[in-house]
Amino acid sequence: MSTCKKTRAEATSVVSSDRLSSLPPKIKGNVLSRLDVREAVRTSTLSSTWRDAWTNMPKISLRDGNFTRTRFVTLVDMVLALHMGTIEEFDISSEKSYHDEFARWMLMLSRRSPRSVTIKLNSGPRYKISSCVFSIGDLKFLQLENCIISLPRAFQGFKSLTYLSLNNFSSTDRNIQNLISFCPVLKDLILTTFEGINQLNIQAPKLEYLRVYGDFEDINLEAPNLKVAILYLGHQAKAYQSVPIVHDKENHIKKSLGGLSEIKILGITGSFMKYLSKGRILTKLPSVFTRLENIYLNICFWDRRQVFAAYSLFQNAPNLKKLAVWVRMVVNPLPPSITHSMFLVFATPYELLFLLFLQSYPSSTWDQCQARILEHTLQMQMDHLVTASV
Amino acid sequence: MAATPADASSSSSEAVVGGEKSNKMITLISSDGESFEATEEAAKMSVTIKHMIEDGCADDGIPLPNVPAKILSMVIEYCNKHAADADDTNKHVADPADADEDDDNNNNNASAGEKEDLKSFDASLVAVDQATLFDIILAANFLSIKGLLDLACQKVADDIKDKSVEEVREIFKIENDFTKEEEEAVRKENAWAFNE
Numbered sequence A: 001m002s003t004c005k006k007t008r009a010e011a012t013s014v015v016s017s018d019r020l021s022s023l024p025p026k027i028k029g030n031v032l033s034r035l036d037v038r039e040a041v042r043t044s045t046l047s048s049t050w051r052d053a054w055t056n057m058p059k060i061s062l063r064d065g066n067f068t069r070t071r072f073v074t075l076v077d078m079v080l081a082l083h084m085g086t087i088e089e090f091d092i093s094s095e096k097s098y099h100d101e102f103a104r105w106m107l108m109l110s111r112r113s114p115r116s117v118t119i120k121l122n123s124g125p126r127y128k129i130s131s132c133v134f135s136i137g138d139l140k141f142l143q144l145e146n147c148i149i150s151l152p153r154a155f156q157g158f159k160s161l162t163y164l165s166l167n168n169f170s171s172t173d174r175n176i177q178n179l180i181s182f183c184p185v186l187k188d189l190i191l192t193t194f195e196g197i198n199q200l201n202i203q204a205p206k207l208e209y210l211r212v213y214g215d216f217e218d219i220n221l222e223a224p225n226l227k228v229a230i231l232y233l234g235h236q237a238k239a240y241q242s243v244p245i246v247h248d249k250e251n252h253i254k255k256s257l258g259g260l261s262e263i264k265i266l267g268i269t270g271s272f273m274k275y276l277s278k279g280r281i282l283t284k285l286p287s288v289f290t291r292l293e294n295i296y297l298n299i300c301f302w303d304r305r306q307v308f309a310a311y312s313l314f315q316n317a318p319n320l321k322k323l324a325v326w327v328r329m330v331v332n333p334l335p336p337s338i339t340h341s342m343f344l345v346f347a348t349p350y351e352l353l354f355l356l357f358l359q360s361y362p363s364s365t366w367d368q369c370q371a372r373i374l375e376h377t378l379q380m381q382m383d384h385l386v387t388a389s390v
Numbered sequence B: 001m002a003a004t005p006a007d008a009s010s011s012s013s014e015a016v017v018g019g020e021k022s023n024k025m026i027t028l029i030s031s032d033g034e035s036f037e038a039t040e041e042a043a044k045m046s047v048t049i050k051h052m053i054e055d056g057c058a059d060d061g062i063p064l065p066n067v068p069a070k071i072l073s074m075v076i077e078y079c080n081k082h083a084a085d086a087d088d089t090n091k092h093v094a095d096p097a098d099a100d101e102d103d104d105n106n107n108n109n110a111s112a113g114e115k116e117d118l119k120s121f122d123a124s125l126v127a128v129d130q131a132t133l134f135d136i137i138l139a140a141n142f143l144s145i146k147g148l149l150d151l152a153c154q155k156v157a158d159d160i161k162d163k164s165v166e167e168v169r170e171i172f173k174i175e176n177d178f179t180k181e182e183e184e185a186v187r188k189e190n191a192w193a194f195n196e
Helices: A025-033 A037-045 A069-082 A099-111 A173-181 A252-257 A272-276 A304-315 A349-359 A368-387 B047-054 B069-086 B112-125 B130-143 B146-160 B165-172 B180-189
Strands: A059-063 A089-094 A116-121 A141-148 A163-170 A188-195 A199-203 A209-214 A218-222 A228-233 A265-270 A294-298 A322-326 B025-029 B035-039
Touching: A025 A037, A025 A059, A025 B130, A025 B146, A037 A059, A037 A069, A037 B165, A037 B180, A059 A069, A069 A099, A173 A199, A218 A252, A228 A272, A252 A272, A252 A304, A265 A272, A272 A294, A272 A304, A294 A304, B025 B047, B035 B069, B047 B130, B069 B112, B069 B130, B069 B146, B130 B146, B146 B165
Parallel strands: A059 A089, A089 A116, A116 A141, A141 A163, A163 A188, A188 A209, A199 A218, A209 A228, A228 A265, A265 A294, A294 A322
Antiparallel strands: B025 B035
């Protein structure tokens, strides 16, 4: 081997040429991103062209599988310190706790201006998200678990954020409201399992997908472009416990869902139907949900208010195509010939009332399957219909 | 593969109504002069071609001097297969908590079976010799077809995974231009990535 620095073999001249090394840097980065991080780093010894290739890879995925604690800490420290290029995606996940290291990792990460950040450190007490994270201006995608959200005073917002998912977090009404409203292009919002939030105020003009799962007392949705809303209110929530106030003039459906003129799919699960049935029940809501096609409902049939509230919803959804209803207790399951996941329990006239409401929909707008079920169940109850008080 | 529909279009371009999927065919010309036809929908999976169509440069066929016929036909095959799935609407499956919902396939673009079909198609498309694989990568890069580029890069990554440095050099014919001392030094720098 010659002692002077070798020149690289021309990629085009030899039959068996090294085409991998001559790939454009972006593509090399794409390939390296798909390797385990340590493997990607090891490519630095392949040849001189590969020495720094990994430091430009666009995606960094740090999964703490069977690393020892020290090894994982070293890995994260070194990768964050040595990486040089733009980070398109960064994700870190572990079942161990890294509370001592978290702050410096966030600092190092925020200096790299990543576009997408996913943090799933699910063990131990919640991690307070450092203020430097909130200054990552180009952030497009943010997914956090097991954390505390407390916005810094100088929060400018995430001008490019389109996806926000917070799971198992604690915060305050104000913080969440501000976080959301300071993200002008937010399209997808997922808030699951939270503490410290009573009133959810979601002001998101570009929001198209919303999923909420937790305990809250009140919800206000100002999201005129919302297409899909899946809302789950926990059973322990205060809203479930409280007795409807007689003089509560507000209609909760109107308050929460009234502005959703573009809504296409609506999921009302847990005790959310109970929440919606509070206050006044209006048959004619101010807005008609002309685009509403699918409704998923959890409902207590023995709660007349809920039945009426549901009815008012159906009445204002002229183009409804699909309705799926669940009750938690299935007393008399439908015969095996019915395969669809739609269980109705018949015990009081109110269920029959409900069925009648469903029946008032022209069957041509229903899925064939749905129509069959309805027919069948209606048949079963035909005798009772005569005697029920409608 | 060249797709020649019964209603082969003339070379005159018609105004494309925004957002609608026209049945217009686009002619793509490989570096060795062979012509291929693809639906506009499939052709537009290439962002490069999409821009050329929108700029009105596609009337007499689009010459692709970087892409040989063999590769171009594979690319078009990919685009044809994936064009139908490219529609982004409703990519979120409505997934209510504690719901027994199994059917949201009205909202998905492909059922489970179709997805399996696509996966095996993709796998066989990139199960080619190294030279062809790199040609596909460069073509997908030039044509800006993200899905195909990612697919091919994943295949290369799969070929690198779990191999030692020496094995990788052998498979990809990488010339080790480090001296023994240089290589040792680099290894030391990144020792944290090497020890088991």
